[in-house]
Amino acid sequence: MSEHRFSDEEITAIYRAIYERRDMRHFLTDPVDPQVMQRLLAAAHHGPSVGFMQPWRFIRITDSQLRQDIHALVEQERQQTADALNERREEFMRLKVEGVMDCGELLVATLMPQREQYIFGRRTLPEMDLASVACAIQNLWLAARAEGLGVGWVSLFNPEALRQLLRMPEGSQPIAILCVGHVEKFYDEPMLQKENWAERGELNDYVMENGWQEK
Amino acid sequence: MSEHRFSDEEITAIYRAIYERRDMRHFLTDPVDPQVMQRLLAAAHHGPSVGFMQPWRFIRITDSQLRQDIHALVEQERQQTADALNERREEFMRLKVEGVMDCGELLVATLMPQREQYIFGRRTLPEMDLASVACAIQNLWLAARAEGLGVGWVSLFNPEALRQLLRMPEGSQPIAILCVGHVEKFYDEPMLQKENWAERGELNDYVMENGWQEK
Numbered sequence: 564m565s566e567h568r569f570s571d572e573e574i575t576a577i578y579r580a581i582y583e584r585r586d587m588r589h590f591l592t593d594p595v596d597p598q599v600m601q602r603l604l605a606a607a608h609h610g611p612s613v614g615f616m617q618p619w620r621f622i623r624i625t626d627s628q629l630r631q632d633i634h635a636l637v638e639q640e641r642q643q644t645a646d647a648l649n650e651r652r653e654e655f656m657r658l659k660v661e662g663v664m665d666c667g668e669l670l671v672a673t674l675m676p677q678r679e680q681y682i683f684g685r686r687t688l689p690e691m692d693l694a695s696v697a698c699a700i701q702n703l704w705l706a707a708r709a710e711g712l713g714v715g716w717v718s719l720f721n722p723e724a725l726r727q728l729l730r731m732p733e734g735s736q737p738i739a740i741l742c743v744g745h746v747e748k749f750y751d752e753p754m755l756q757k758e759n760w761a762e763r764g765e766l767n768d769y770v771m772e773n774g775w776q777e778k
Numbered sequence: 779m780s781e782h783r784f785s786d787e788e789i790t791a792i793y794r795a796i797y798e799r800r801d802m803r804h805f806l807t808d809p810v811d812p813q814v815m816q817r818l819l820a821a822a823h824h825g826p827s828v829g830f831m832q833p834w835r836f837i838r839i840t841d842s843q844l845r846q847d848i849h850a851l852v853e854q855e856r857q858q859t860a861d862a863l864n865e866r867r868e869e870f871m872r873l874k875v876e877g878v879m880d881c882g883e884l885l886v887a888t889l890m891p892q893r894e895q896y897i898f899g900r901r902t903l904p905e906m907d908l909a910s911v912a913c914a915i916q917n918l919w920l921a922a923r924a925e926g927l928g929v930g931w932v933s934l935f936n937p938e939a940l941r942q943l944l945r946m947p948e949g950s951q952p953i954a955i956l957c958v959g960h961v962e963k964f965y966d967e968p969m970l971q972k973e974n975w976a977e978r979g980e981l982n983d984y985v986m987e988n989g990w991q992e993k
Contacts, residue, residue: 578924579784620985698912712782731989769832
């Protein structure tokens, strides 16, 4: 046992956040306390980043016309995704996939421009910048769950169209539309599992030893 | 205030894990309790994933020759990164960038093959699979911190060479070498900040409103 171990109660709280976090698509329209929002963004900003490059930039959407424009982009991509899904088209169209118009706070998480000058940890794996932003978002997501707020990560959009809508410079890229807000209740299991879209696998099937083994 | 809010103590614990998590490169060689390791992997497996595709596959490295071979790959890339860094070469070479040979547990986090059949949330953003694995790793990282264990994410390697070393199928990709283990102490600030490689920015410089603003 490590001397650096948190207390049993603290450890239980961490696992509770991990296990009760959900990708939410159903929101109440109540506003989010600005102080809570600050804490969530600070949690994101304390995510790990490759070579400590901190490639994340967050854009808060407070303009209601802009929110509608973003929703329109998502809706367009939802239709195109449905078409691409062929035989699962109807099943997909029945799913609620986003809460862009309802959530109390809408954020767009982006990658800053001019990332090519950051080489540490990225010479062979330039995509580690994206991995860093994802870790930052996971911090925000878990903190939000603890604060009683839901988060939904929407990736149904054309990144180039969203980049232009938000007047983002060339070389930058939006990677997530984040719906943040109050919810009536958290799903007791992942919504896509509830809706029979996919099932969580058995952990053992995801862990191998000393090399690849087909399970 | 949300009725779904955790208790104050629980919330404090979540933020403690977020703020005290570090990218560790100094490890003690003590073994990691297998039950703790199971909990960390289960935490990762409860990460969010685009379209619930669960694209992560973890490979535990228990063979000491294999660990040495992985270390050799990292060392090779460390040299190549140093060369690519030009004027920061010597500064980089003085940094400790990995604890592959010392850490109690070595994991390789990978992306499964045949991901192209997953379209939900990935038609325009196929890289969301990588984002999902990064979120899973962040879960493991925070859980490890609570359990008193350090984690270091090493991305200094040639992914194709590591893929072959681990006999991974075409289309799969290793994205992280994860050093997990006991530590003498956690850095009180990010090691790269301690060593003056980079500094944490001010949160306000990372948050914009309704569109891009240069800060």
